[in-house]
Amino acid sequence: MVPTLLAAASAPPPDVTLSMIIFAPLVGAAVIWALPARTDLERFRVRVTALAFTLIPALIATYEFLSNVAVPTQGALPQPLVNATWVGGFLVTLGYHIGTDGVNSLPLTATAVAFPVVVLASWRQRVRSRFYFSLLLLIEVGVVGDFAARDFGLFLVFYLWPAVPASLLLGVFGGEGAHRAARRLLAVWLLGGACLFVGGLLLAVRTGRHTFSLTALTTPLTLPHGVGEAVFLLLLAAALARMALVPLHTWFVDALGTASPPVAMAILLSSVPVGGYTLIRVAENAAPLAAIHLATPVLALALLSVLWGALGAYGEPDLRRLAAYAAVSLSGDVALGAVGFSETSLAGSLYLCVAIALGGGLLLLVAGALVDRQRVLRLSSLQGCASRAPRLFALWVVGIATAAGLPMLAGFPGLYQVFLGTFPGDPLGVAAALLGLLVLAAALWRAAGRTFLGAPAEGLERVRDAQGSEWYAAVALVATLVVFGVAAGRFLGYSVNGTDLISGRVAAVAPQPATHHPSHGRTHG
Amino acid sequence: MITLAALANVAWGVWFLPLVAVLLSFLAESRRAAVAIVLAGTVAALVAAAVVADVALVHPLHVFQTGITYWSYPVIQSPFNAHGQAFLASTSLAVVGVRVDPLGAILALTVTAAAALALARLWLASGGAGDASALARLVGLATTTLLGIVLAPNLLQMLLGWGVLGLCGYLVTARGGPGRAGTAAGRAFLRWQVGTVALWLAAIFLYAKFSGAIQAHAVSAKHPHAPVPDGLNFTALAQRWQVVLHHGVPGADGRTLVVAAVLLLVAVAAAAGLVPGQGQAADASEAPQGMASFTVSLWFGVAGVVLVARTYLLFELAIHLLPALALLAGVSALVGALQALGGASLPRVVAWLAASQVATALAGLGLGAFTGGIALLLTTVLAATAALLGAADLGQRQGSLRLARLAGCWSDAAGRRQGAMAGLGLGLVGLAGVAGVGGFFPRVAVLAAAFNGQLPAGPHVGVLTRALTAGLLLLAAAVGAAAATRVVRILVVGDPGPVSRSGRAARLVVVPAGVADVAVVAGVATLLAGLAALPGVGASLGRVVVDARGVPGLPLDLRALLLVLVAPLVGVALAARVRPDRLLELGRGARAERLRALGGLTDLWDAAEARLLGPAARLVLATDRRLLGPALGWVAQGTEALARLGDDAARRRSTAAVRTGALVVGAALLVWWLGVAHAPVAGR
Structure with a gap:
């Protein structure tokens, strides 16, 4: 008895840092509900509380991330790790199993860092501020929790978690057409969750392990023909619903086109990165052989999205919807990297998810700032506003430079890794994706030319430059984009050590190449 | 005698001094001071470039390279890194650094000199007015980027610089004023972006084809003492190209070299304004007065030429590419x-x-x-x-x-x-x-x-190619000389027209001394x-x-x-025979208009926009609006209907629908459990 007690006493306490990162915003939401918000001062306290409870996880996550990337090989090992039984004795066992490694650490940290920016961008929110900020914090819980979860059940819970807060925020605080967009968002996310649930259940039952632990479910085994494909398709549907790939993208464009800028940023943060992560971490990891079998249709969807999004951005006269289409196009590149299956392309996809969330957020912030003040949607009505809003112009340039993959910003390392890692397997796919990138860049610069440059249009008096919290939020986003662009080398080694495991797992079940033809450099497996 | 370590530091200084100056300029109290700081940084870079050039010219056969590893990680040997074993690189390595050789040193000196002249003019002429500080910062940033390109030891760094340089050029040109300059900047950026995409593809293609473990092994077998720098390093690539051509390496052959060279040629043509990418310089000249000296002389030409110069061996080895370039x-x-x-x-x-x-x-x-x-x-x-x-x-x-x-x-x-x-x-x-x-x-x-x-x-x-090229160049020399003569004659003996000389003199603006x-x-x-x-x-x-x-x-x-x-004398003589008023007419005729309208790549783009991109974009938006959007709306309505059904059922406790639904779901679960769940799992 005594030795047992001594052993228990000497055992290290469970690492709570990750739990703090996940649940601090939840505590914040509860605190905000308890605060009064009748006067300006009280509403100010609400905002400060929201900022504080998003800064706490951001700082902890950044510290943890920087500690982890210092030792790149740790990317293959989840740290910190908490594994406790949550629900047992049922059909399957659910665990409170969380941890960070090379695959999830980057998106988790980036989202944790981005949410204070969202709060800062919402600083002018005066109406129903308690409701607004608590919902925003609830969304963060879902997104960060999703990245941290290492149990399928927990992942599912966090996957569905932001659906209601996001649709409420969109419906209540959005512009014209927001109610319809909110309903669509809710439907798609719930259907995605349903697919995820059925896929996970099928996987758990068919493997016979009766557990939702992602580690157990992804231990090498081959599912019977048809079951693996069914599992992968269901998980893929869940991923595509959040990634906003064509044809499941209209909810995304509608949501981002009607939401207020901070809400649009929050929706973007909780859609593309979560979808990309679901595809790579869950779908490909769970059914690797099926992922290889179905790689061509996914590749086709990815390229379709790249071109569809670019063309949509080319023809779209509404700045916010244009930014949404740009995100759809880049989301196609994420899927392209995911079916490249190499550790390089997978790491690139995850990096690109972060770039889309941050760069797209910046574009939405600028577009929203212009549209809200000018009360117009069309580009031509804003022509020549660079002279009145040079800061907004500079921010827009940074945003589109990120989307176009210009160096020193977060978009470049992601796109470069995606293309580099995918090229040996799908050179034509990469060429088509680069063509899509060219059209996207042309669309974005064309929009910049029409909106900011040229002879000033009439009635630009209402256009004011970015100031105050809006400016600080944008500067914080730009700084984050630059950090992720310039210091990519510091993060990639750690990330690749994580994606190595997924790539290796897929490679283990892949048909080995049989012959090699030296004359044209391709092999036939 | 300067040591190699010191030379490295000086070369880094050449590259980054303008950037440091740009950052410091944000601390300046006035716009004019900001311009002065950027100018000072560029002049310092010019001096450092002179030191580097001095050393490099004294030791012309010595190529000095140094770099910082941007990222490095091992690559697992999976089939998805490549089809087969041919392209597996054991390490993914990205290096940023400087390569000091006579070519890089002389070009660095030229770049800093031209940038310093443009900035000096800006500093003298601006008087702190307008957006001089913003222009100076953009020029400083572009100079840093261009120095990064001319001193690049590898293609990745060149690619890094390519994108930023295009952006800087766009922003400098767009500041030339509303309307025309904005359009010109957009056109130039589009051309540049075509080149950037080609360079992206070229870099990735070269990396995949020439940086694998097999190629590295083949090179080390032929050159046992050769350095093995990162995969896109110019020295390493040159070794690999030769080995590929002369000794054969699986997965790469002469056609591979041609494809790589063609991609690079597209990048060069788009950047340097070769047909069909012509007009790059003319669009760059829409930049604000004085800044055009920077954009025209440096922005497009240097990058294009240095790309060919650094990959010259590839062009030599790839059959028909040098003649095509000529x-x-x-x-x-x-x-x-x-x-x-x-x-x-x-x-x-x-x-x-x-x-x-x-x-x-x-x-x-x-x-x-x-x-x-x-x-x-x-x-x-x-x-x-x-x-x-x-x-x-x-x-x-x-x-x-x-x-x-x-x-x-x-x-x-x-x-x-x-x-x-x-x-x-x-x-x-x-x-x-x-x-x-x-x-x-x-x-x-x-x-x-x-x-x-x-x-x-x-x-x-x-012979035919050489003869044709020589003829074209001689003709170009004659016409170019005629164009220069035309300008000088118009300025010297041209008719001022309805505006009298005295009236114009009264209109003259005082320009600051110096x-x-x-x-x-x-x-x-x-x-x-x-x-x-x-x-x-x-x-x-x-x-x-x-x-x-x-x-x-x-x-x-x-x-x-x-x-x-x-x-040129022929051209001068011909231009000298034409009356000054006719010389002005040269630019107004229908033929001149047709010539000016030849946009090349931008024409192609405009045509593609009118016939392909525009309709396709409209189709995409219409499909989203009329088909995919409503379809998703139906899904949402269906989900809501289901939810309402469940809600109603819950309120009424028991309805026929719920009973039927439960029966159907239960039967389906039973069938699934018996038929699918109990099937044997392979590999268990």
Whole structure:
């Protein structure tokens, strides 16, 4: 008895840092509900509380991330790790199993860092501020929790978690057409969750392990023909619903086109990165052989999205919807990297998810700032506003430079890794994706030319430059984009050590190449 | 004697001093001070570049490289890194650094010098007004980027710089004013972006094909003591290209080299304004007065030429690519000269002349006249800078840059602004390549290569190609000289038209003192560079560049010398015979309009936009609006209906629908459980 007690006493306490990162915003939401918000001062306290409870996880996550990337090989090992039984004795066992490694650490940290920016961008929110900020914090819980979860059940819970807060925020605080967009968002996310649930259940039952632990479910085994494909398709549907790939993208464009800028940023943060992560971490990891079998249709969807999004951005006269289409196009590149299956392309996809969330957020912030003040949607009505809003112009340039993959910003390392890692397997796919990138860049610069440059249009008096919290939020986003662009080398080694495991797992079940033809450099497996 | 470690630090300093200055300029209290800080940083970089060039020219055969690893991680041997074993690189490595050799050192010196001149003019002319500080910062950033390109030890760094340089060029040009400058900036950026995408593809293609473990192994077998730097390092790539061609490596052969060279050629054509990417320089000339000297002389030409120079071996080894480059450049040189002849504004004429010269330089590279090509680029940079600085001074003073408005202003301006006119004149003479000045001797070298058919290594260019290219270049030289003469004649003896000289004099704007001196400095530099670039002279720049590659310099060919002397004189004589008022008409005719309307790549893009992109974009939006959006709406309504059904059922406790639904779901679960769940799992 005594030795047992001594052993228990000497055992290290469970690492709570990750739990703090996940649940601090939840505590914040509860605190905000308890605060009064009748006067300006009280509403100010609400905002400060929201900022504080998003800064706490951001700082902890950044510290943890920087500690982890210092030792790149740790990317293959989840740290910190908490594994406790949550629900047992049922059909399957659910665990409170969380941890960070090379695959999830980057998106988790980036989202944790981005949410204070969202709060800062919402600083002018005066109406129903308690409701607004608590919902925003609830969304963060879902997104960060999703990245941290290492149990399928927990992942599912966090996957569905932001659906209601996001649709409420969109419906209540959005512009014209927001109610319809909110309903669509809710439907798609719930259907995605349903697919995820059925896929996970099928996987758990068919493997016979009766557990939702992602580690157990992804231990090498081959599912019977048809079951693996069914599992992968269901998980893929869940991923595509959040990634906003064509044809499941209209909810995304509608949501981002009607939401207020901070809400649009929050929706973007909780859609593309979560979808990309679901595809790579869950779908490909769970059914690797099926992922290889179905790689061509996914590749086709990815390229379709790249071109569809670019063309949509080319023809779209509404700045916010244009930014949404740009995100759809880049989301196609994420899927392209995911079916490249190499550790390089997978790491690139995850990096690109972060770039889309941050760069797209910046574009939405600028577009929203212009549209809200000018009360117009069309580009031509804003022509020549660079002279009145040079800061907004500079921010827009940074945003589109990120989307176009210009160096020193977060978009470049992601796109470069995606293309580099995918090229040996799908050179034509990469060429088509680069063509899509060219059209996207042309669309974005064309929009910049029409909106900011040229002879000033009439009635630009209402256009004011970015100031105050809006400016600080944008500067914080730009700084984050630059950090992720310039210091990519510091993060990639750690990330690749994580994606190595997924790539290796897929490679283990892949048909080995049989012959090699030296004359044209391709092999036939 | 400077040590290698010190040289490395100085080379890093060359690269980053302008950037440090840009960052420091944000601390400045006034706009003028901000410009001064960026100028000081660029001048410091110029001094450092001179030190590096001094060392590099003393040791021309020594190539010094240093770098910082940007990222490095092992690559697992999976089939998804490549099909088969041919392309598996064991480590993914990205390095950012500097490569100091005579070519890089001389180009760094040229870049910093031209940037310093543009900034000096900005500092003297702005008086702290307008957006001078923003322009200075953009120029500083572009200079850093361009230095990163010319000092790049690998293709990845060049790709990094390519994107940022295009953005800087866009932003500088777009500040030329609303409307026209914005459109020009957009067009130029589009062309640049086409080149960037080609460079992306080229870098990835080269990495996949030449940086794998098998290639590295084959290279190390042939060159056991060769360094093994990162996969896109120019030295490593050159070794691998040779091994691939001469010894054979699985997965790569001669066609691989051709594909890689074609991709690079597209990037070069889009950047340097070769047909069909012509017009790059003209669009860049829409930048604000004075800044055009930076954008035109540096932005497009240097990047394109340095890309060919660094990957020259690939062009040599890839069959038919050097002849293709020579022909393409020859046509571009002629198109540039013709456009200059019909130009209606002073900066555009100078820009088209500069484009013609850059194309001639690239033709020189295509013909094997590496020395002549690089030397011509250097003189073109300085001449275009001088001419555009002079033009800017004149334009600012006269209130217009259109030739029709400047007709006959020479005497007005010369009375007060001899410096500006001297700069403009020397620049135009340098661009026209009149005997002994500017690009004269480099052009002789280029033409000599066309006559002698000498290449430093690799296959020879066919006689027909050489003859065609030589003819195009000579024609371009004659037309270019005629264009320069036309400008000078319009300015000197042109009819001012309805505006009287006295009226115009009253309208003259006072330009701060010292501004014109910048143009004079650039003009004198053009003169000196033209003389120093004489091929065959031991201490000349070109000879050093050639020596660095271990290849003898080109002989001075008398036929070439004579033809290069005569061709511009013919152009001058023809232009001198035309009446000044007819000279102005040259830019107004239907033919001139048609020539101007030849947009090349932008035409293609416009056509694609009108016939393909526009309709496709409309189709995409219509499909989303009428089909995919409503479809998703139905899904949402269905989900809501289901939810309502469940809600109603819950309220009424028991309904027929719920019973039926439960039965169906239960039966389905039972079937699934019996049929699927109990099937054996393979591999368990």
